[in-house]
Amino acid sequence: MNRLIGKITFAALLSGFAFSASAGEMKDTGSSNAGQNKIEIKDFAFNPQTITVKSGEKITWINRDEEPHTIVSVEKQFKKSSALDTDQEFTVVAGSPGTYSYFCLVHPKMTGTIIVKQ
Numbered sequence: 001m002n003r004l005i006g007k008i009t010f011a012a013l014l015s016g017f018a019f020s021a022s023a024g025e026m027k028d029t030g031s032s033n034a035g036q037n038k039i040e041i042k043d044f045a046f047n048p049q050t051i052t053v054k055s056g057e058k059i060t061w062i063n064r065d066e067e068p069h070t071i072v073s074v075e076k077q078f079k080k081s082s083a084l085d086t087d088q089e090f091t092v093v094a095g096s097p098g099t100y101s102y103f104c105l106v107h108p109k110m111t112g113t114i115i116v117k118q
Ligand SMILES: [Cu+2]
Pocket: 044, 068, 069, 070, 104, 105, 106, 107, 110
C-alpha cells in the first residue's frame, strides 16, 4: 500500500514537472539553447574554451570546481566577475562583434575566448 502511494506521488511530481517544462517552452528563451550560452568551469579549465555567440546573447559561466575561479577580460572589455564559489554563476551580455579573450585571475593559465558574431 505504501508503495502504491509512493508511485502515485512520483507520478504527480512527474506530471508537474512536464507541465512546467512545456510552460517554459512558450517563452522566447525556452528550453532550447538559443540565447543560452553556458561555459562550465571544471578541472581548472573553461569548457568550451572557445564559444561563438551572437551579439546581445547572454553568456553564463558556472563554477563546477571546489576552487574559486574568476572571469577577467584580458582587455577589460567586460566587467570582471567576483571569485565564484562552487556552483556560482556569472553572466555577461555579448557586446559588439569581435573576439574577447579572458582568463582566471587566480589561475592565469586558465584562458578562454568568446567570439561574438553579428
Ligand atoms: Cu581559476
